[in-house]
Amino acid sequence: MAPQPHVLIVEDEAAQREVLAYNLEAEGFRVTRAENGEEGLLCVDEEAPDVIVLDWMMPHLSGIEVCRRIKIRPETRNIPIIMLSARSEEVDKVRGLEMGADDYVVKPYSVSELMARVRSQLRRARPSTVGQLLTYDDIVLDAETHRVTRADHPLKLGPTEFRLLTTFMEKPGRVWSRDMLLDRVWGRDIYVDTRTVDVHVGRLRKVLTQHGGNDPVRTVRGAGYALG
DSSP: OOOOOEEEEEOSOHHHHHHHHHHHHHTTOEEEEESSHHHHHHHHHHSOOSEEEEESOOSSSOHHHHHHHHHHSTTTTTSOEEEEESOOSHHHHHHHHHTTOSEEEESSOOHHHHHHHHHHHHHHHOGGGGTOEEEETTEEEETTTTEEEETTEEEOOOHHHHHHHHHHHHSTTOOBOHHHHIIIIIOTTSOOOHHHHHHHHHHHHHHHTTTSSOOOEEEETTTEEEEO
């Protein structure tokens, strides 16, 4: 199975933070908690989440500033951010969205509605987690049935190679370092040597080219791998 979708909650009110975490974990998400903006940025640096739920009003470093810093960095700007705020004025919502927030939820909010908004952002960030078909050139990956074809030829992939291909196909062209692939494909709780990534990428390439066709996996010297 693929690693659980990862949600980062940045919220200074402990009770709100725990309610959110409880409900997200009940929905099958892996949750990281941060109690202020500075800690939130450190968490993003440590392991980029799939979605961020970010409170606007926090001491020292506001959610707006956290959002701005995340969105100006090329390596993190595509992480969806859902901004939480007690500010209901349209001008505040516009400001949040202009700073790069992908969605804006006014407090008090319905937990079920927020869960739906998290799932909606996740569909955009990691479509395979909601069973969508992924396509690249003549490769088709069905995340729900775990079937892969290339030029209509069925391909037999091991679980690790399937997760690798899923990661590549979710973001074609993106360069993944070996450490990033270890986090996404194997998970942070399992120790695997980075050389293992090379072995499994080699196996994936062999399967993808067994019926002819070019190798779609590109090695980026000194950086990692990309699809296309």
